[in-house]
Amino acid sequence: MTAMNPSLHPLDDALALTAAGTDVFTGRTTEPYWNMVGPFGGVTAATLLQAVIQHPARLGEPLSLTVNYAGAVGEGPFELRATPVRTSRSTQHWWLQLVQPDKDGKARVMTTATAITAVRRQTWSATDLPMPEAPAPETCAQVEQAIPVQWVNRYAMRPVAGMPPRQWDGAERDSLTRLWVRDTPGRALDFVALAALSDVFYPRIWRRRALHVPAGTVSMTVYFHAGSALLAETGSGWLLAQARGQEYRNGFFDQTAQLWNQAGQMLATTQQIVYYKE
Amino acid sequence: MTAMNPSLHPLDDALALTAAGTDVFTGRTTEPYWNMVGPFGGVTAATLLQAVIQHPARLGEPLSLTVNYAGAVGEGPFELRATPVRTSRSTQHWWLQLVQPDKDGKARVMTTATAITAVRRQTWSATDLPMPEAPAPETCAQVEQAIPVQWVNRYAMRPVAGMPPRQWDGAERDSLTRLWVRDTPGRALDFVALAALSDVFYPRIWRRRALHVPAGTVSMTVYFHAGSALLAETGSGWLLAQARGQEYRNGFFDQTAQLWNQAGQMLATTQQIVYYKE
Numbered sequence: 001m002t003a004m005n006p007s008l009h010p011l012d013d014a015l016a017l018t019a020a021g022t023d024v025f026t027g028r029t030t031e032p033y034w035n036m037v038g039p040f041g042g043v044t045a046a047t048l049l050q051a052v053i054q055h056p057a058r059l060g061e062p063l064s065l066t067v068n069y070a071g072a073v074g075e076g077p078f079e080l081r082a083t084p085v086r087t088s089r090s091t092q093h094w095w096l097q098l099v100q101p102d103k104d105g106k107a108r109v110m111t112t113a114t115a116i117t118a119v120r121r122q123t124w125s126a127t128d129l130p131m132p133e134a135p136a137p138e139t140c141a142q143v144e145q146a147i148p149v150q151w152v153n154r155y156a157m158r159p160v161a162g163m164p165p166r167q168w169d170g171a172e173r174d175s176l177t178r179l180w181v182r183d184t185p186g187r188a189l190d191f192v193a194l195a196a197l198s199d200v201f202y203p204r205i206w207r208r209r210a211l212h213v214p215a216g217t218v219s220m221t222v223y224f225h226a227g228s229a230l231l232a233e234t235g236s237g238w239l240l241a242q243a244r245g246q247e248y249r250n251g252f253f254d255q256t257a258q259l260w261n262q263a264g265q266m267l268a269t270t271q272q273i274v275y276y277k278e
Numbered sequence: 279m280t281a282m283n284p285s286l287h288p289l290d291d292a293l294a295l296t297a298a299g300t301d302v303f304t305g306r307t308t309e310p311y312w313n314m315v316g317p318f319g320g321v322t323a324a325t326l327l328q329a330v331i332q333h334p335a336r337l338g339e340p341l342s343l344t345v346n347y348a349g350a351v352g353e354g355p356f357e358l359r360a361t362p363v364r365t366s367r368s369t370q371h372w373w374l375q376l377v378q379p380d381k382d383g384k385a386r387v388m389t390t391a392t393a394i395t396a397v398r399r400q401t402w403s404a405t406d407l408p409m410p411e412a413p414a415p416e417t418c419a420q421v422e423q424a425i426p427v428q429w430v431n432r433y434a435m436r437p438v439a440g441m442p443p444r445q446w447d448g449a450e451r452d453s454l455t456r457l458w459v460r461d462t463p464g465r466a467l468d469f470v471a472l473a474a475l476s477d478v479f480y481p482r483i484w485r486r487r488a489l490h491v492p493a494g495t496v497s498m499t500v501y502f503h504a505g506s507a508l509l510a511e512t513g514s515g516w517l518l519a520q521a522r523g524q525e526y527r528n529g530f531f532d533q534t535a536q537l538w539n540q541a542g543q544m545l546a547t548t549q550q551i552v553y554y555k556e
Contacts, residue, residue, distance in 0.1 A: 062531060064497045066344040068392050070364040071373040086348040086387045091496065093348040093390055097363075097372070109350050109363045114346050114390055116497055116551075119411055120528040123556035126486065127455050128523040132395075186538050193331045202404050208404065216371065219394055221340045223532045223551045225525045245406040246536065247503045247544040250398040252341060254501045254547050256534055258524065266525040271549050273342050273394075273501045278401055 008213060010154055011196065012041050015050045017080065025051045025080040029073060033151045034038040038072040040151035041200030041217045046192040048096045048113045051082035058084075059092040060119040061228055062191045066221040067113040071272050073166065074100055078110070090119045131264040134160045135239040137180035147202065156184040160240070164202055165210040175204040175245035175255075186236035189267075191224060194231065197239060197259060198222045198270040204245035204255045205276045212276050218252065220272035226265070244255045251276060287465045288432055289474065292321050293328045295358065303358040305327045316350040316428035319495045320368065320477030324470040326391045327358035331441040336362075338371040338397040339506055340469045345391040346500040352378055356388070359494065369396045379429045382436040398505050408540040412438045415516040417459035418533060425480070429451045432480060434462040438518070442480055442486040453482040453523035453533075464514035467545075468501060475537060476500045477516060482533045483554045484525035491554050496530065498550035504543070529553060 005013045010032040017025040020023040045264045052058060079099045086093040098111035102122035113201075156191040162177030183193060203215035219228055226234070243257035260266050283291045288310040292319040295303040305328075305472035322466030323345040325354055330336060357377045364371040418436035461471060481493035504512070521535035532551045538544050 036291050050294050065345070066392060066497070066499060068371050070369075071366065080393075085390055088349065091348075093387070097378060107370070112373060112392055114344060114392055114497075118496075118530070120530070121456075123527075123554070124487070124511060125527040126450065127525050129525065135386060150513075161283070172404065202330075203440065204406075207400070208406065218396075219344070219364050219392075219499075223498075223530075223533070223549075225527045225530075227285065227528065245403060247405050247407065247501075249403040249503045249544070250505065251401050252396070252398070252503075254503070255549075256549070265471055266527070269524050269534075270551075271499065271501075271534070271547075276401070 009185065011183060011187060011193060012112070012136070015047055015192055017050055017054055017115060023056065023081055025082065026075040026077060027080060029075050031150060032154055034147050035077060035149050035151055038074065041069060041220065043151065044073060044098065045220060046109055046196040048080065048098060048111065049082040049195045050192050051096060051114060052094050052115050052117060055082050055084070058117055059087055060090065061119040061127040062115060062224045064116040064221070064223055065109060065113065065120040065195060066219065068219045069111055071108065071110045073098060073110045084128045092117045126267055129258060129266065131240055131260040132178065132242065134178060134240055143179070156182055157181050161177065162207055164206055164223035165184055167210065168212050169210050171210045172208060177201060177207065178240065178242045180238040181241050182236060188233045188236050189234045191231065194259070194268050195222055196225065196256065197241065200241060201243040201255065201257060203274060204243065205248060205253055208245055208248065215274055215275050215276040217272050220270065222268055222270045224268050227266040230265060230267065234267065238262050238265055239267065281435055287463065289407070289465060289471060290462060293325055293470055295332055296330055298359050301361045303360065304353060305357040305358060307353050309428060310470060311430055313427050313429055315353065318499065319347060320474035321429065322351060322376065323390055323477060323498060324374060324474040325409070326358065326389065327393060327473045327499040328394050328470050329358040329374060330395060333360050335363055336395055338368065338395040342394060342499070342501055343391065343473060344392040344497065345389060346497045347389055348548045349386065349388045351376065351388045353503065365490065368392055405544055407544065408519065409518055409538040410456065410457060412518055413553055418458060421457070421539055433459055433461065435459050442484055445488065446490050447488050448490045450486060454487040454516065455479060456520045457483065457514045459519050460504055460514065460516050466514050467509045467512045469509065472502065472537065472546050473500055475519065476535065478519060479521040479533065479535060481552060482521060483526060483531055486523055491556055493552055493554040495550050495552050498548065500546055500548045502546050504545040506542060508545065513547065517541050517545065
């Protein structure tokens with residue numbers, strides 16, 4: 001992995017892309033966001049979105065992002081292909097791929113994604129899901145990380161409910177988790193950071209079963225409810241992040257999750273389907 | 279629109295595809311699933327999934343489907359492109375497009391999608407979301423349709439909670455809806471029918487605001503929890519379908535939804551982001 005550029009925030013360093021032709025960008029994995037066998041899935045999602053954000057033909061701001069984790073991204077350089085396949089007056093549809101050479105030097109698709117950007121208008125707005133009550137982040141203790149991997153150190157996490165089980169004893173329970181979370185070191189929130197934060201939860205099945213089974217995200221979708229003005233208001237403040245599993249069946253489970261800023265404004269909702277073993 | 283083939287169930291007629299080369303199929307819209315300015319979004323999703331199901335290189339069964347509604351599909355023929363971009367031992371990643379000629383005869387992408395198919399193994403399974411209590415479908419009355427469009431007549435719908443408002447008076451309320459639903463005439467459930475049913479809910483904003491504002495799905499994701507054996511068990515029985523909005527902000531809202539069979543088994547979870555006008 002390329003050495004970190006110490007003048008940049010680790011997230012900006014991880015998301016540094018170089019334009020390399022029409023609809024093509026190059027980037028590389030970085031060590032601070034490394035997971036067990038590849039980069040943190042959240043940072044891969046953010047990298048794909050970064051290509052959209054930096055694309056000269058982009059219309060509007062991110063509305064929706066679906067990332068499909070087809071293969072483990074390997075250490076080193078990669079190529080991103082970001083193609084606007086359809087642009088209307090107010091929305092734009094994107095097809096995205098992350099490509100790396102395999103052992104024989106043949107380009108292989110490691111990640112696919114679609115994104116939608118949109119020009120938003122001020123309208124009547126409301127929520128059906130107010131932020132749950134939670135003690136102030138300043139009164140909550142920093143979490144001890146459940147897994148010894150690099151990327152978890154890129155986030156300050158203060159759990160409110162549903163920590164990883166202290167005993168891996170197979171005692172089944174509800175999978176709801178709530179935590180305060182933000183980048184560390186602090187960094188003003190933007191769309192790419194929010195995309196990465198959408199994948200910040202440890203696997204629901206670990207809490208559901210109190211068993212440390214292998215698990216990995218297969219597909220994640222993020223809906224952005226915040227525009228850039230609300231993200232700017234949120235700045236480097238804490239987000240309340242909540243996730244809960246829905247169904248666990250024959251090797252795959254899904255979760256739904258929400259992220260609010262400390263003022264109680266919903267920034268994003270997200271869901272994913274996750275592979276698990278046994 | 280091509281006249282219905284009376285020997286087929288209307289859904290099978292709508293989803294009839296013809297192989298037209300490597301990764302290419304042709305189909306056409308049909309009148310029984312027409313919505314206001316294009317086909318019912320659920321049947322478009324089902325059509326894209328049908329191309330995966332009929333593709334000779336398919337591995338496993340549907341696990342995940344994301345459909346992005348880029349433009350209104352017009353009356354008449356269309357072309358589907360279904361490409362397996364990455365196949366591993368147990369999962370396969372698909373890139374899908376629905377293409378139609380525009381007024382000048384130029385091929386335009388009307389819908390994009392990604393799908394994942396997977397070979398599932400029997401594992402520990404459980405739910406975090408048991409089916410809610412509901413009166414038996416036989417005791418519930420058939421709904422009077424909220425909108426005078428064709429496709430709603432292709433479903434038997436028996437609401438349990440959260441019907442469309444009787445008065446469009448702007449009285450705000452929670453957007454939760456529950457209904458028993460199935461194809462009519464009856465048809466054994468399969469993946470394509472389940473994909474279509476995932477879009478069966480009237481727009482959450484109509485209930486949330488009691489205002490009949492224009493609204494249309496921009497992107498929908500379906501996670502399939504049922505395999506073909508459970509679908510076969512479910513047969514032509516009733517499904518309990520539940521949907522609720524999450525956030526409504528500046529022209530877009532999202533919903534999460536779940537579909538159980540009458541025995542209380544979760545078949546699919548789904549979410550969508552929807553444009554609305556104000």
